[in-house]
Amino acid sequence: MNAPRADYAADPARSRGRRVPEPPAPTRSEFQRDRDRIIHSTAFRRLEYKTQVFVNHEGDLFRTRLTHSIEVAQIARSVSRCLRLDEDLVEAIALAHDLGHTPFGHAGQDALDACMKPWGGFEHNLQSLRVVDELEQRYAAFDGLNLCFETREGILKHCSAANARRLGELGERFLARRQPSLEAQVANLADEIAYNNHDIDDGLRSGLVRLDALDSLALFGRHRAAAQAAHPELEGRRLVHETIRRMIDELVTDLIGETGRRIADARVRSIDEVRAAPPLAAFTDRIRAQSAELKRFLFTQLYRHERVSAVMDRARTIVEELFAWYRADPGLLPVEHRERVEAIGERAIADYIAGMTDRFAVREHSRLSGVDWSDPGAGLLGGASEAAP
Ligand code: MG
Numbered sequence: 001m002n003a004p005r006a007d008y009a010a011d012p013a014r015s016r017g018r019r020v021p022e023p024p025a026p027t028r029s030e031f032q033r034d035r036d037r038i039i040h041s042t043a044f045r046r047l048e049y050k051t052q053v054f055v056n057h058e059g060d061l062f063r064t065r066l067t068h069s070i071e072v073a074q075i076a077r078s079v080s081r082c083l084r085l086d087e088d089l090v091e092a093i094a095l096a097h098d099l100g101h102t103p104f105g106h107a108g109q110d111a112l113d114a115c116m117k118p119w120g121g122f123e124h125n126l127q128s129l130r131v132v133d134e135l136e137q138r139y140a141a142f143d144g145l146n147l148c149f150e151t152r153e154g155i156l157k158h159c160s161a162a163n164a165r166r167l168g169e170l171g172e173r174f175l176a177r178r179q180p181s182l183e184a185q186v187a188n189l190a191d192e193i194a195y196n197n198h199d200i201d202d203g204l205r206s207g208l209v210r211l212d213a214l215d216s217l218a219l220f221g222r223h224r225a226a227a228q229a230a231h232p233e234l235e236g237r238r239l240v241h242e243t244i245r246r247m248i249d250e251l252v253t254d255l256i257g258e259t260g261r262r263i264a265d266a267r268v269r270s271i272d273e274v275r276a277a278p279p280l281a282a283f284t285d286r287i288r289a290q291s292a293e294l295k296r297f298l299f300t301q302l303y304r305h306e307r308v309s310a311v312m313d314r315a316r317t318i319v320e321e322l323f324a325w326y327r328a329d330p331g332l333l334p335v336e337h338r339e340r341v342e343a344i345g346e347r348a349i350a351d352y353i354a355g356m357t358d359r360f361a362v363r364e365h366s367r368l369s370g371v372d373w374s375d376p377g378a379g380l381l382g383g384a385s386e387a388a389p
Pocket of ligand 1: 068097098191
C-alpha cells in the first residue's frame, strides 16, 4: 500500500501546468500521463541501442541507456515511496533523463559539442529537454510531448547562465540558485547509484576491471567481505551480484535516512519550501565520500581504459565526419531534416545526429564513406567483449 503523499511532495493536482493547456485525463494523474507519454515516445525506444559505457553491439548483457534508465527509475521509485514523494513524477523524470543522449555515450556528446561550438554547443541534458519539448512529433495539437513543468524541471539537471536566461521560467532556478522538487533531486541521486553499481558490474563482466582492484574501495571491499562471510562458498559472477546488491541496498537506505532527516530538520511543508531550501536529497557525508571514491575509480580504470578509449576515438570520428558531411551537403539528409536545416541551420544537423542509435550512426557512416565500419576488421567492434556468461 502506498502511504499518502507528503505535503512537501509534488502534487499533480497543483502542477504549474503544461505549455499548451490540456483538459485533465479522467483516469490518470498529470504525472502518470507524463510518464506514459515518455514510454510511448520514439526517443525512449532508441535508448535500447545507445551506449551507456560499452558500445551497443559489444555484448548482449551490458547495460544500454534503456536498461540504465529503467534501473534509475526502479531505485528512484523505491526511495520515493519511503519518503512519500510522487512516484509517478520521479519515474517520469528517471525514464526521460537520458533521452537527449547522442550515440556512443559521452564520446559522442563531446564530439557533437565540439562540432557545434560556433552555434551554441551541444549538451545532452539540454537535448533531453529539447526532445520532450520540440523534437518528438506525435501529437496533433503540439510539438513535443507537452509535459508538465515539474517533469521538465526534473529533466533539466544543470544549465549554464546563458541557457537559463533563454529558457525562461524553467531556467529561473539556476539564476536564483534554487532547488528543483524532491522528486527531481531523488532521481538525480538514483542515477548516480545506478551507474556506479552497474558500471562496476559491466566493468567486471568485460574483464577490464579486476575484482581485487575493487577491494581497495571502502564500499565494495566492505560488502564483498560481508557477502563472503555470510556465504563462504560463493564465487564468480554470483559473488559479484551479491556484493553489488548489498551496495545498492546500503546506498538506497542511506539516501532515504539522510534525506528524511534533512526534510524533518528543514520543516518543509510544500514544494515551494523545498525549492527555497538547500538541497534536501543527500547521502550522509561518509557514504557520499565512499560513493565519490568509487566514481573516481571507474573514471580512471574503466571510462579511461585504453580499450574503451580506442572504441570511443572511433566513435568520435564517426560523429565528426557525419556532421561535416551533412553540413557540406544537406542533400545527404532525409528530406524532413534537410528542410529543418534550411529553417534553423546547424542545430538541425545536431538534432539528427543526436537522435541516432549507435548502430544507425555506424551504418550511416559506412553508407557515406564506403568503408564498412561494422566489419570487425575495421575496428569498431574490436573493443571489450563479455568475459563471462
Ligand atoms: Mg543517466
